[in-house]
């Protein structure tokens with residue numbers, strides 16, 4: 396039987412979570428690691444060390460190391476002993492982006508991913524993406540791959556503005 | 565064959581496929597025909613190299629001789645690389661590059677779909693991520709094959725030429741040897757023979773839209789899985805290994 400953690404420990408891990416969660420994404424600073432769902436958990440182990448679990452968005456995401464270091468730095472600065480663990484399974488999905496995160500992405504000019512990543516069709520699948528600037532549904536995909544692996548490039552046919560779309564995965 | 569030995573060999577084959585193809589794609593960086601493609605090919609290369617890193621790191625753990633991902637990726641000799649000949653083929657023109665990527669991606673998507681229920685949990689975890697990434701590669705390359713195959717006279721000629729050159733290298737993906745047989749029976753990987761009809765169907769769908777005929781009379785070429793490579797591989801490794809060979813043990 397596993398003993399329930401002492402209340403003060405729970406409280407402490409909640410505070411550590413708050414600190415870690417505020418770390419912004421290095422590529423899209425408008426959202427933080429908690430909004431994106433890449434900070435999976437923050438707990439305090441039996442030796443009093445804060446263990447933060449982080450999951451990469453893409454296998455080759457160059458930002459993942461920067462994100463881990465930033466979370467470690469934020470927790471160290473707050474006086475914690477820290478260990479970062481990278482978890483790869485279950486695989487990250489855009490469904491883990493919070494509602495708050497989706498709103499922030501849109502305000503930043505990035506169209507948030509359409510829901511239900513499981514429905515990605517590899518061939519001839521086309522998703523309807525709305526323009527984050529004017530809301531128009533009249534958009535076309537310019538490039539499957541944008542400035543980072545997680546984004547595609549679109550253009551709005553109504554307001555003529557190009558924009559990034561956060562791809563479903 | 566011992567379980568760990570089989571697993572290590574399978575991981576090395578997969579990792580080498582991904583590293584070598586990722587390296588080939590990265591050669592386009594700064595040379596693509598348009599900006600969008602200059603973004604897309606390095607992005608696909610990043611996916612592949614990221615997947616290769618996970619596979620190499622795990623292979624090093626299984627081997628348990630103190631080699632990390634870099635040591636395995638950079639410090640082996642040519643016969644120790646076990647990648648498919650297909651992935652080391654030079655970029656040539658854009659038709660060759662897109663077709664090579666497409667052939668491989670359609671195979672890997674089917675492979676990963678099954679590997680998510682591998683008896684090996686780590687490989688299953690890698691499969692879960694890679695499967696979703698590869699779907700975008702298929703879509704991207706598939707669209708180009710259709711655009712070029714059913715395009716102008718020149719684009720169509722180039723696409724058909726690429727099919728003629730590269731198709732004979734696809735059989736190696738489905739080859740069975742002792743390692744594959746042992747890995748299939750240990751349920752580490754799916755049986756490549758089961759994947760073949762699905763691969764053919766996926767390729768056929770795009771070829772039909774691209775007005776390309778699937779070759780059926782050709783001499784299959786193989787050897788990479790046994791460490792026998794084409795001349796191009798030496799040049800590729802000279803480039804890939806340059807930093808580690810020149811400054812042994814260097815880190816970023």
Ligand SMILES: [Zn+2]
Pocket residue numbers: 526527528529530531551552553554555556
């Ligand atoms: Zn608009």
